[in-house]
Amino acid sequence: MASDLNVDTSSTLAFLLAVLPLLLKGLQVTVAAALLGFVVAAVAGLFFAVLRRSSSRLITWPLVAFLEFVRDTPLLIQLFFLYYVLPQYGIVLPAFVTGAVAIGLQYSAYTAEIYRAGIEAIAKGQWEASTALNMSRARIYGVVIIPQAIPRVVPALGNCLVGMLKETPILSTISVLEMLNLAVIIGDRTYQYTIPLTIAGILMLVVTSVFSYLIRLVELGLPKRGVPLR
Amino acid sequence: GTLDDIRARGFARAAIHNEPPYAFMTPDGTAAGVGPEVMTAVLKRLGVEQIDWVVTPFSTLIPGLKAGRWDVVAAQQSIFPERCQQVNFGNPTSTAAEALLVKAGNPKKLHSYDDIKNDPTAKVAVPTGSVQLKYLKAYGIPDDRIVLFSNHADAPELVLSGRVDAYTIEDAAADLLLRSGRVKGLEVADPFKIPVVDGKEVISYAGATFKKEDTDFVEAFNKELGAFEKTPDFAAIMDKNGLRPISAKRALAMTAAERCAGK
Amino acid sequence: MEDMLGYLRYLAVGMKATATVGSISFISAVLIALVVGIVRAQQIPVLKSVAFVYVEIFRGTSLLVQLFWLYYTLPLFGITVAPLTAACLGLALNSGAYGSEIVRGALLAVPKDQLEAATALNLNAAQTLWKITLPQAAVEMVPPFGNLAILVLKDTALVSMISIADVAFKAQELRTFTYDSARIYTVTLLVYFGMALIVMAIGRIAEHYLRPPYLRRRTILLGRA
Amino acid sequence: MTDIIEFETVTKSFGALTVLDRFDFRVRQGEKVTLIGPSGSGKSTVLRILMTLEPFEGGNIRIAGQSYHMPDGKGPFRATQAHLFNIRKHVGMLFQQFNLFPHMTVLRNITEAPVSVLGLSKAEARERAMDLLAMVGLSDKATFYPNQLSGGQQQRVAIARALAMRPKVLLFDEPTSALDPELVGEVLNVIRKLAEEHDLTMIMVTHEMRFAREISDRVCFFDKGRIVEEGPPDQLLVRPSHPRTAAFLAAVLGESSRPPLPDDADRQVSRNGPQPHPDTPAQVLGRAGAAA
Amino acid sequence: MTDIIEFETVTKSFGALTVLDRFDFRVRQGEKVTLIGPSGSGKSTVLRILMTLEPFEGGNIRIAGQSYHMPDGKGPFRATQAHLFNIRKHVGMLFQQFNLFPHMTVLRNITEAPVSVLGLSKAEARERAMDLLAMVGLSDKATFYPNQLSGGQQQRVAIARALAMRPKVLLFDEPTSALDPELVGEVLNVIRKLAEEHDLTMIMVTHEMRFAREISDRVCFFDKGRIVEEGPPDQLLVRPSHPRTAAFLAAVLGESSRPPLPDDADRQVSRNGPQPHPDTPAQVLGRAGAAA
C-alpha cells in the first residue's frame, strides 16, 4: 500500500480519482480493526460484567479499578504501552492486532457496563425462580440470564461498534495504515489535505450510516416471541 | 501581498513543528533551530523585527499556511516537485544526507539500503510522508518490511523494542540524538552508503515555505537570504545546530526552482 | 522521580488548556444536546429533520475531520475563527450530537403513564415537558453525561492539531526533546486519570443534588450510579 | 336531566383489531356508572377515549354539550390543542397505577395543574389542595414524596389531584386493583364518600363487585367492545338476564371467591373451571410424590 | 407424623428492621398451611428463607431432617453451595409473578432443570413434563412461549415446572394475586387438585380466604413477624379469638368486599376505615363541584 503513495496531483479530478482507491483500501483496514476490536470488547465485556457481579470484593475491587482506569485514560497512551512496552516482556503482537485489542479493551469497559445494565434489567424473579429450581450459578448465567440479556444490549453494543470505527484513526500512532492516517500521509506528501481528509470523512459517514442501518436490521430481526421487550 | 500585511501589522506569524535540530520550541518559549533562526535573521533584514511563533503538528503546517493562520513556515521542509505545486519554497538553506539508526553493535550488519533489501528478516522504519519511503521503494524493499511512524520520538522505541531493525533519519538529526546522550542502545550505522536513486546520490534540500501566491515575498526573501548567507552569522547558526559544513555548502549551490523542476 | 515531577510541571501548561477547552466544550455540548434532544424527542416538525441531519453528520464523521474543516478549510471560504473558539466549537458540536441521543433516550424513557396523567390534568405540551418529563429525565441523564464528560476530556487530545498546546501536545513535545517516552507517558496517563477522577467526582455530586431527596444515596462518592 | 356524555356510533380500532364498533353510550349528569366485563373487552378504551388519550375513527362524542369534533367536523385528534383543552376541562381520570409525579411532593402534585392550567395563585391552589388532602385523610402527608406513601395513600392523593381541577366527570380505571387487599378499603371509602355526598358524574371500571353494587346507579356489562347488558346493579349483578353476564359473574364470584363471609359455611366449589384436568396429581407426581 | 419443617428461634432483619424475631414454626409432613396477615408482616420472608433466597441471622431451620446449618454450625449462607443444593432438593416455590423463563418454550421451561440439575435424559424429562402439562390442562401449549399465554396459564405452567423437580414441600407466595379475577379460578383449581389428591406439604400465602378455608389444615395469622394466632380455618377465619385477627379479617372481607354473593342483599358498610375523613366532598369540591 505504501508503494502507491505517488499520486497524480495534476488536477483536482485526477487527484480525487487517485486518492479514492487508496482511501478505500485504508477503509478496509479501518473496518477490519473495528470488527476485531468489537469481538474483543463483546467477549471481554461480558466476562468482566459477570465477574463484576461476583460477591467477593477481592475480585470486584481490582476489576472496577482496572476498568475505570482503562476507560478514563486516552487510548493513544494505552496503545503506546501495549505496542512498545509489551515487547520488552517478549510479547510482540503485530501493530494491527495490538491496535484492535487495545480498542477492544478500552471499549470492554463500556460494554461491561452495558452488559451489567442488561443483566440487572432482568427481573430478580428470574434469579429466584432458577435458584428455586436448584440450578447452579453458572447454569443460571448461561441458560437463563445471558440469553435474555443479549437481545436487550444489542442496540447499545451496536453503538459501541460505530464508536470503535471512529476510534481507529488513533491506530496511526502505532503505524497502522488505516483510512484517516492514509489521508494525512497523502496530504503530507502532496501538501493537499482538504480533499483526502474530506473524502475520508465522507467515507466514514457512509460506513457508520451503513453500520447503524445494519444494526437496526439486526435489532428488528431479533426474535419477538419469547423475549419480553422491556 | 503577505509581506505588506506583515509590515503593516508589525509582526510576522510563523509556524514550526518540533524536529530538532531543524526547528523546535525551547521550553522557555522561543523558537530555535536552523529554520527559525534563519527566518528571524532574514525577516529582520526585511524590516520585520517581531515574530509570533506557532508550534503545530507537521500535517497542519501547510493547511494553516493556506488558511492564512500564519504567514510562513520555518520548519525546514524538504523541497520536492509534488509539494511545489501547492506552495512556494524559499531557496534551500540546509541539506541532509541519509543515515540509518540501528541497535548498538548493529546486530544485522546493515550498512546500506542494499543490506536491508538483501536480509529478508530486516525491517526498517520511515517517517510518514517522507521521501525516504520513495527511496526504499526504489531499492525494491517490500511493503511488509517497511513500518511508517509519525512522530520522531516513536522511532527509538521501534528499534529498541525490536519491532524494526533500523530507521532512516537525516544525518544531522541522528548526530544530535546521539550527542544528547538521551537514547541509549542505538548507534548510527557506520559506514553507511548513501543511497543512489536514478543514478544520483539522494540528498534532501530544505527551506522555508510560503503561500503559492506570495511570489513577491519569496523573491524578497530569497534576495535577503542570499545576502545573509554570506555573513558569518549564517555559518554560526549552522554550526551551533550541529550541521556539517557540507550541508550548507550543498544547499547554497542549489535553488528552490531547480529542486522543484526535479533537479 | 525528580524527572517525573519536572515533566508534571511541564505538562501543567497543557493541563490548563485541556481544562479550559474541555469545560467550555462540555457545557456547550450539554446545551446543544438539550435543545437537539428535545427537538427530536418532541418531534417538532422541520426542526427535527435539521436536528437529525446534524446528529448524523457530527456523529458519523470523525472529530479530526471536523476540527480540520473548522480550522483549516472554513477560512478558505472567508470564515476564520480563533483556535480556542474552533476547538470548543468542534468538540461541542461533536459531543453535542452524542449528548442529544442521551437526552432523547431519557425523555422517551419517561413512562407513558406520566404523560397521560399530565394530559388528564390538562397540562399543555410545553408544561408537560418542562414540569413532568424533563425533571424526571434529568435524573437519568446525569450518569451518561458524566461518561460524556470523560469522553470530551479524552477528545481534547485532538485539539493539538489546531495548534492548541494541550496535555497530549505538551507530552509529545517533551518526548521530542527527551526521548523518555515511557516515563512521560506514565505521567501523562496519571494526569488524565486524575482529571477524569475530578470530572467523576463533580458528576457524582451533581447527580446527588439532581436526584429528588427520596432517591438520594447516602454516600456521594462511593459506588457507581 | 341532560346527558353529560354521549357516544354516538363510535368506532375505534387498534390496527386490525376493532375494539369499539358503532358504540353507543350515554351518561346522565350526576350518574354513577360502573363498567364490568372480561379482560380486553374495551372498558379502559372507553375511558381513555373520553380522556382524549386515544383517538377514535368514527362516530361522535359530546361531553357537557361540547362535541369532540371541531365545528368543521374534524376528528378530535385533528382538532386543535385549544379545542381539546376545552373538552378536557370537564373530565378527570384516576389510573390503576396512580401515576403520581414521583419527583414532586404530594402538595406539588395537587397544586401543579391548578396553578399552571387554571391559573390559580399558589396560595389559592395550596388552600384547595389542603382541603382536598383533609378530605382524603392525608393532611399530614403534604410534604411527602409519592414513593414514601403506601399504594392506598397514593391513590387517595391521585383522587385529590384529579378533584383539584374541579371536573364534572371523573373516570376511574380499576382504581384499586394495584392495591394490597387491606388497602383497598381506604380508597373505596373515599370514592364512596365522593359518590354519596356529591353529584359528580362518575364512570368506573372495577372488579369490586360489592362496592359497584353499593354505589352505582347503573352497571354496564361489556363484552367484545359492546354493552351486552346494562341495568341497576341489584338487577344486573344478582339476576343477570344475559347468559354471558351470568357466566362472567360466576367466574369472578364463584372461583376466585375472595372473601368467605364469616358464616358462609357451605363450600362453594364451582364446577365450571375453565380447563379440564385429565390426570390427578398423584398419578403425575409419581415416585417422588409418593415418597413425600 | 414427623415435622418436615422446623423453624427454631429464627431471627431475620433487613438492616435496622427486624422482620422475624425468635420465630418458631413447624409444619408436619403433608400438612397444608396458609399464612395470612397484613402487608409487610413477614409472610413472604418466611417462604423466601425456606427457599434459601434470603439469609437469616440466628436460630436454626431443619427441613426433612436436614439442618440449614453446616455440621460445623455455620449459617446457611456461609454453607457451601453443595450443602444448599441438597436442601433445595426438597423445596419448590411458586411466585406471584410466575417468573417463567420468557425466552424458553413452555416445554423447555419445565424440562430445563430436571435435565441440568437432576440429570434426567431429555426424553425422560419431556415425558415427565408432558404428564404435568396434562395435569394442569395445558398439553396443547407445550411449544408456546410464556408471553403467548394468559397469566392463569403461565401460573399453571409454573406449577408444572416446580412439580417437575418432585419437591417434598411446595411454597406458594400469593400465586393468584397478579391475575385478572376471572383467571384466578383456573389456577386455584389446579392447586386444589394438588392438595386434595396428594400428600405434598404445602405452605401458602394467599388472600383468597374462601380458598384458604377450603383447602388448609391450618391457618396462621401473621402480624409484625410473629404468628399471632393459628388454628383450623373454620375456627380462625370464622371466629377469630385475637382482636388483631378480627380487625384484619374485617378489613379484608368487609371493606374490599370483592365479590358480593349473589343474594347477599344487606350492604356491609364497614365503619372502621383506616383514615378519618374530616370533610365531606361537597364542602371540599366547592364552586365547580356545585356547578356539576
Ligand SMILES: Nc1ncnc2c1ncn2[C@@H]1O[C@H](COP(=O)(O)OP(=O)(O)OP(=O)(O)O)[C@@H](O)[C@H]1O
Ligand atoms: N395501545 C394498544 N395497541 C394495541 N391494542 C390495544 C392497545 N390498547 C388496548 N388494546 C387492545 O384493545 C382491546 C381492549 O383493551 P382495553 O384495555 O380497553 O380492555 P379492558 O376491558 O380495559 O381490559 P382489562 O380488564 O384487561 O383492563 C384489548 O384486546 C387490547 O389488547
Ligand SMILES: Nc1ncnc2c1ncn2[C@@H]1O[C@H](COP(=O)(O)OP(=O)(O)OP(=O)(O)O)[C@@H](O)[C@H]1O
Ligand atoms: N430486600 C428487602 N430489603 C429491605 N426490606 C425488606 C426486603 N424485603 C422485605 N423487606 C421488609 O420486610 C418486611 C416483611 O416483608 P415481607 O415481604 O415478608 O412481607 P409480606 O408479609 O410478604 O407482605 P406482602 O403481603 O406485602 O407481600 C417488610 O417491612 C418489608 O418492607
Ligand SMILES: [Mg+2]
Ligand atoms: Mg383496562
Ligand SMILES: [Mg+2]
Ligand atoms: Mg409478600
